[in-house]
Amino acid sequence: MLEQLTPARIDVPQADLDDLRERLARTRFTDEIDTEGAYGTPVGSVRELVRYWLEDFDWRALESRLNAIPQIETTIDGQRVHAFHARSGRPDAVGLVLTHGWPGTALEYLDLLEPLNAAGYDVVIPSIPGIGFSGRTTEPGWDDARVARAWVELMRRLGYERYGTVGNDAGAMISPEVGRLDPEHVVGVHVAQVFSFPSGAPGEMHDLTDEEQAALAHLGWFWENLGAFNTLQSQQPQTLAHALADSPSGLLGWHAQLMGDLATTDPEFVVANAAVYWLTGTQGSALRRYRENTLAQKRAQESGARPAPTTVPLALAQAKGDFASIRRFAERDHADIRAWTIYERGGHFAAHLEPAQTAADVTAFFDGL
Secondary structure: OOOOOEEOOOOOOHHHHHHHHHHHHOOOOOOOOOOOOOOOOOHHHHHHHHHHHHHOOOHHHHHHHHHOOOEEEEEEOOEEEEEEEEOOOOOOOOEEEEEOOOOOOHHHHHHHHHHHHHOOOEEEEEOOOOOHHHOOOOOOOOOHHHHHHHHHHHHHHOOOOOEEEEEOOHHHHHHHHHHHHOOOOEEEEEEOOOOOOOOOOOOOOOOOOHHHHHHHHHHHHHHHHHOHHHHHHHHOHHHHHHHHHHOHHHHHHHHHHHHOOHHHHOHHHHHHHHHHHHHHOOOOHHHHHHHHHHHHHHHHHHHOOOOOOEOOOEEEEEEOOOOOOOHHHHHHHEOOEEEEEEEOOOHHHHHHHOHHHHHHHHHHHHHOO
16 A cells, blocks of 8 residues: 655646637537426526636636645555645644535635634545545445545544544535544544434334424425435436536536525536536546445445444534434434534535634534543
8 A cells, every 4th residue: 555645736737628618618508498497407507607617717726726735645545535734833733634525525625724724723625535636436435434444544644643524515424434433533523414314213203393303304305306416326326427527517507406506606616616526537436426325325234233323522513404414313323412503604515605604613613622
């Protein structure tokens, strides 16, 4: 195994940018019979995002911002891993490893670097293998548990005896698993969602509060109306990959279904994230994570094994309107919940939309440990 940490930087060939521009300019938009989104991402939204990408978005400016941040790459378990690594300057600093999800990327945490460094924390933002700057996965099996094992090794190589984990979306699944694997070194876990669901045990649904019933109803609505991505990517990721690898406008349409109002309120963020997938060639490999997790869950069900509750201190900082976590189920899966905060603002990408709020919550939690 290669343990060398190599300095890295991002430098997309101009030919790739030229090819992208030509593809966007030649977009053949689909027809529609509805403009309100009842059938999926509206054509008008995709048209505007394509226009923004062509006329307003500046990849070289983003690339320059990213290259101002120290970066490393290494090979872990046969897979290239890229990470931004911003040190606070404090010699005994606790490291915080921040993990993104899909269709986000490491970009969602950029605005946390400065406040967390100022608070005395080193910040490590790796890209999940198969997504963005870590490049495509090259073999099967990269489920969330394997990513968590890679993060344990990454933080060991970076020299952290004490570190915390922070996660959103997929990162909120990976981060607690890092704590489960490495409780001797992980001081705490901070997540934007807790993915704990009813288990089917007798009586567990009998005394739900009105708030808990509303949370379950919201989850039900989400899966009935917006869950197609999960089903397809869990079953047939390769089938979809052909289209996303060939069409940047198709990639925008697929991502925009889960980025909601950001397509109109923050097109820069939507396009920037899509550009990372496109320019790293990870449109297809990113989808495989869903299939890998489904296969891992099937293996666990067949074995009858259920993991013991995590024991590392955990904090939830959830935004209203995002995935609705339910504490009674979370307490079944996590033995030491220290904070459970619901914010009015932030949405699914709170670290990007409300960085001061998120940084303050993260800092308060880890300062108190």
